[in-house]
Amino acid sequence: MSSCTTNPIIKALGETLVTKNGEVKTADLVKGKSVIGLYFSAHWCPPCRGFTPTLSSKYTALKEAEKDFELIFISGDRDQKSFDDYHKTMSFPAMSFDNDDGNETLNELCEVQGIPALVFVDGATGALITKEGREEIEKENFIEKFPYTPKQFNFLESLGDTLVTKSGKISTKEALQGKSVLGLYFSAHWCPPCRGFTPTLGKKYEELKKAGKDFELIFVSSDKDQKSFDDYHNEMPFLAMPFANRDGKNELSKAMGVSGIPSLCFVDATSGKLITDEGRSAITAPTFVEDFPYHPKLVNDLGVTCSGLNDKTSLILFMEDSSEDDQKAMTASLTEIAEAEQKKPENEQAVERFFTAIGEGPVNQIRGACKLALKFGHKHELKEDTSGSTNWGCDGCGKGGGSVEGRFRCSDGCDFDYCGECNKKAKEKQEDREPSIIILQLSAKGKYYKSSSTVTASSIRSFIQDFKDKKLTASKWNE
16 A cells, blocks of 8 residues: 555556446555556547557457556546547546546656657556557567566667768767767658758758857658658758668657657757757747757747647746836746746646747637637738638637638738638727736646736746645636
């Protein structure tokens, strides 16, 4: 029983779990298990539904092989019926659907960034074994490899002994000599967004070099063959990992948490410790030379990046209608608060990301989903689009192009559209809104918390403390 009080994973699971035959005590189900698998999934997610039958069969095979583990479904479904219907298709137990606090805690402890996710943890301590359970359990030797303890990551070993230049190979040691920072560019020629970003990255690379920055940039390829790799690398002014080093490429992708391309990460050249995985937005900013090497900012505006918004507990300060001086003052206060929060031990940090909302980015969509006052308008003229396309979304009401009438697009090239109704509202007199704050937890079934207090540094601190003390009432995103 001691593990049930000291193991944070078991504590978060709650006193009982759900099986095909009803509820059972968590302590009884996990007793003696050296490993616990946590399956984060939801019926509304097509990749989840595709993977679940495979996982059920693998679970049965591991049990028949007498592996001392248990697998538990952690639901991201939005109602009890969906949970019940989905769990019926599984051969393993589940955490109770109404255990919202436990769900939130497990998502945070396991750093879940998307579903389906399969995480294996130590049954006694709750320590992470691997977040790559999906990949591991789909291998042919999944029984022999259980419990999937990963090979210890060595950055330099993964890079390999040699790198590729335009004139041939160079030793990795020579290429990195005197470099304090490395950029890792995960990309492929078959990927249109990659091909669109690569010329920009090449120019930025040369400007950083000209500015005397002690760094190197390395292309990490996801191309499908050597020729595609060669042709694509010929367009780049920077180095590359040899295409044949597939194991190293996979190890780097895992270590950096790369889930899609193009992706640009900056790391410490000696240790391989991640500086930022938001290199794309950092290197395209007007201040990309001054900001190098792009250590994460304590506070970001939603118009610059939304990194972490989907999977981290985030505080957003809305102040679109405030004066520029007031915006600067409030941002400075929020930065002080964020700095104080980040100095706390991780288990005492109530908020993980801090954002301002000055006007750009998905501000209206978030306001609409959280029932905050909307305001309509855009900095450039909007012109009617009569193409008939439905593959767009209104930046006012958030509705898809196929469900609204009329489309008015930014005449200056912004990715901005209004439906006819929102365009009409934009021409009406708009009252200024007072600053407001919310705490958003999209990964925890879309919860958010609103403050009713006038925004001051003191009220923000109190709001965070009340959230930490569970004194706030949650609302559901988009309901």
